[in-house]
Amino acid sequence: MRPLSLTAGLLSLAAALPLSADTAWPAPIQALVAEGLEVHARFEAPGGLEGFAASHRGREMAVYLTPDGEHAVVGTLIDAEGNDLSAAPLDEHVRRAQETEVWQTLEESHWIRDGDPGAERILYTFTDPNCPYCARFHEQSRPWVEAGRVQLRHVMVGILEHDSPAKAAALLGAEDPARALKAHRRSDDGIAASAQPREIEEQVRANNQRFESLGLMATPTTYYRGDDGRLERVQGAPQEARLIEIMGSPRP
Template identity: 30%
Template sequence: MHSTRRAALRMAFVATLGASLIGLAPLAAAQQTQNPDAVKVLGKMGKATVIAEGHGSRVIYIFFDANCPYCHQLYTELRPRVGKDGLEIRWVPVAVLTPTSVTKGAAILQAPDRLKAFHENENTYGKGPTGSGGGIAPASKVLPATSAILNANNALLEATKSPGVPTLLYRDKQGDAMLVVGPPDAQQLKDILASVK
């Protein structure tokens, strides 16, 4: 993706995030589709760096930004479901919303226990030094290997052609590759979880 398109996407993410946080825009409804982009990207997800929760054969990949309020909402709604009925959530960290998305993503990825750091970020969401976004303290230094991980994960998100986060990828019971953009409402989430192969 060209740097100008990437910058435009980031500005759109930030504008949507800012408007939502101050109450000018409602939460977007999730849109679920079966499409060729989902098929291609699902085939490449083995190369993604993920943070796995639960163990099972029913897998959902969720692209998230450490500062994304909708990702945090989805994280909260999934708490009672992780690991149930063979459900495994593979969180895919990206950095697309704000400058601290990179350093907070790095703090998670560079932690000795990535899952614990991810939980810290989400469980203290909005309680960090700035009072908004993920609660983990940003990394003081982003290692080259960490930058490479975030860049690779960002490229996978871009390949889905999704306009934002959270973005969910999974196969349904018919074997179709499904792409869900935006935070699903309670009924949509129930339907998605029931349909995961």
């Protein structure tokens, strides 16, 4: 859709109005909600418009209600200088909230701690036992992990080979998962696939579902919070410059 162009000043943001399950949306917004739109917050917009920060199937979008309350426009609002007036409210009310939800999902996943529990920087990395790039990233991280600067939390998944789920379960179900993971990396053959209690196998399935729900395609995929607190994601074993950025400090 073409952006709505207004000769207005910069967007004046207001605190998001609290939303509740019984919110009576204006008819055009309600029509969009009925089609699956999720409204996260209202915000003030110029030109007599009322803005709604929303998303649909994970894609954020701004919706603007006309002053008569009878029409809604979905798109990007710009001013006479071409400034994007939709980006800030979407970032504040949609992207930041989604980042918080993703981080919480990662915290609640089933992972193996690798590194000092008191390390200032925490990385969640989706790890398949048969993934050579996971092994490479594990090796790349050693200087920071061994220096106590970084804690890796390996979210164990089984997606690459037929025995990946069983190997992931064997690692999660080990008496000392961190030691088992270290031994797996140091051994030529790695950990053997073995039957585990149903509870452990369900943990791997749950991790696999998280992997899919996040729209991920390959391992390792690593999440971390940057210096600005924003959630970052990187796929694969990174090059040196990117590695230093992920680890948050120069190589020890």
